[in-house]
Amino acid sequence: MKRDHVTVYSHSEEETQAIGAIMGRIMTAGDIIGLSGELGAGKTCIARGIAKGMGISRHYHITSPTFTLINEYPGKVPLYHMDMYRLSDSSDVNDVGYYDYLGGKGIVVVEWAEKIADALPAHAFHITIEHCDESGRKLDIEGTVDTIAVLKSKLKEGGLI
Numbered sequence: 646m647k648r649d650h651v652t653v654y655s656h657s658e659e660e661t662q663a664i665g666a667i668m669g670r671i672m673t674a675g676d677i678i679g680l681s682g683e684l685g686a687g688k689t690c691i692a693r694g695i696a697k698g699m700g701i702s703r704h705y706h707i708t709s710p711t712f713t714l715i716n717e718y719p720g721k722v723p724l725y726h727m728d729m730y731r732l733s734d735s736s737d738v739n740d741v742g743y744y745d746y747l748g749g750k751g752i753v754v755v756e757w758a759e760k761i762a763d764a765l766p767a768h769a770f771h772i773t774i775e776h777c778d779e780s781g782r783k784l785d786i787e788g789t790v791d792t793i794a795v796l797k798s799k800l801k802e803g804g805l806i
């Protein structure tokens with residue numbers, strides 16, 4: 646599957662959420678987004694934006710499912726939010742039920758996706774977040790050629806690139 650990527654700079658938490666919201670609006674059931682980046686990079690922040698874009702009720706406060714491993718948020722299309730931080734190696738993904746959520750009726754967002762790199766399907770989006778400074782972040786968003794083309798046009802429309 647041919648892949649492409651887009652680089653986006655965020656200057657605030659709000660901007661990172663706005664980028665996530667755009668992604669949440671273009672996602673469809675069965676999509677999966679892997680988030681990589683150190684602690685405090687903004688993985689949960691972008692997950693909140695994705696939830697908002699998907700139309701998940703704003704009454705849910707989305708936090709890292711570090712201890713629960715998976716949080717489910719109901720919606721027209723549900724969100725399955727996972728955090729692989731505590732996973733020791735990729736063989737454990739079976740234990741957390743990761744595969745049960747793939748290709749299903751919901752959208753899967755995985756924090757610490759680098760820990761399960763081999764278990765991500767070919768159509769997955771990969772977002773790598775790097776700190777630039779206190780409130781600056783560089784986001785590299787990689788996905789299939791077609792989806793990245795759509796994303797680029799929406800980011801342009803939103804004045805984010």
Ligand SMILES: Nc1ncnc2c1ncn2[C@@H]1O[C@H](COP(=O)(O)OP(=O)(O)O)[C@@H](O)[C@H]1O
Nearest residue numbers: 655656657658661684685686687688689690780
């Ligand atoms: N541009 C930015 N994008 C995202 N978060 C930012 C940004 N600037 C500052 N922050 C702060 O960085 C932290 C990111 O936390 P969080 O999303 O929980 O990270 P992670 O899930 O990667 O550990 C928050 O405290 C947020 O306020």
Ligand SMILES: [Mg+2]
Nearest residue numbers: 688689709756
């Ligand atoms: Mg987090």
